[in-house]
Amino acid sequence: MAFFEARGLAVSYRRNGVPFEPFSDVGFELFEGQIADLVGPSGSGKSSLLCACARLLPKTSGTLALRGVDSKSFSPEEWRRRVCYVPQKPTVVAGTVRDNLLLPWSLRVRRGDKAPSDEALRSLIAEAALGDVDLDRDAAQLSGGELARVALLRAFATRPDVLLLDEVDAALDADSAGSVSRLTRRLVRGDTACLRIRHRPPDGAADRTLRLERGKIAQVDHAEAGA
Numbered sequence: 088m089a090f091f092e093a094r095g096l097a098v099s100y101r102r103n104g105v106p107f108e109p110f111s112d113v114g115f116e117l118f119e120g121q122i123a124d125l126v127g128p129s130g131s132g133k134s135s136l137l138c139a140c141a142r143l144l145p146k147t148s149g150t151l152a153l154r155g156v157d158s159k160s161f162s163p164e165e166w167r168r169r170v171c172y173v174p175q176k177p178t179v180v181a182g183t184v185r186d187n188l189l190l191p192w193s194l195r196v197r198r199g200d201k202a203p204s205d206e207a208l209r210s211l212i213a214e215a216a217l218g219d220v221d222l223d224r225d226a227a228q229l230s231g232g233e234l235a236r237v238a239l240l241r242a243f244a245t246r247p248d249v250l251l252l253d254e255v256d257a258a259l260d261a262d263s264a265g266s267v268s269r270l271t272r273r274l275v276r277g278d279t280a281c282l283r284i285r286h287r288p289p290d291g292a293a294d295r296t297l298r299l300e301r302g303k304i305a306q307v308d309h310a311e312a313g314a
């Protein structure tokens with residue numbers, strides 16, 4: 088059984104009053120502990136596909152399942168907690184690194200949930216090789232690469248089953264992109280799966296590469312993944 092499965096997905100937008108579907112019958116699966124890259128030409132619908140998988144787009148049809156359980160069994164909020172979409176531009180709130188890492192616990196959907204302790208947050212920071220980023224540091228002083236890793240840690244701290252990363256390394260230099268990639272690889276373990284949109288050359292972190300093109304999705308060999 089696939090860990091995460093999408094079947095017959097279609098997304099519908101309106102453009103100048105006319106319906107437009109970037110894809111109308113797309114399916115794929117993700118396996119436990121695996122990272123899959125999603126590549127394809129600009130405008131092929133990669134971000135739309137990730138948003139559809141997180142149930143962030145109202146006009147989506149098809150079926151989604153997590154560990155064999157249909158998404159209809161979950162409220163949209165519960166689904167998004169399990170299938171976590173991370174946008175390219177990290178959401179940063181005014182305050183400290185701690186405030187930013189704990190942002191999900193300030194939201195209504197998590198009211199009553201126990202937030203991670205400082206100790207747990209520090210061990211995440213150590214895992215991200217962000218050793219000099221103290222929890223009390225002003226988030227406004229962080230570099231783009233540090234912010235990208237804080238955003239990734241924040242998503243991971245919520246313990247999602249599936250991480251959907253929408254080009255989180257796009258605006259970073261090669262070194263920072265490498266740190267994000269290594270962190271992703273370390274975080275995605277046995278009971279997690281990850282789908283990453285990437286425009287950069289393959290970084291060796293992905294187990295598989297999927298290509299979305301002209302409304303179809305296909306697995307490609309790693310040798311051609313960057314093409």
Ligand SMILES: Nc1ncnc2c1ncn2[C@@H]1O[C@H](COP(=O)(O)OP(=O)(O)OP(=O)(O)O)[C@@H](O)[C@H]1O
Nearest residue numbers: 100101102109127128129130131132133134135136
């Ligand atoms: N809210 C929207 N309303 C109408 N059309 C949209 C909307 N969002 C995206 N589109 C269109 O859907 C198509 C797919 O967009 P999407 O952003 O999913 O592609 P992408 O493959 O992620 O592109 P890129 O690699 O450039 O980020 C594009 O033609 C885009 O213009």
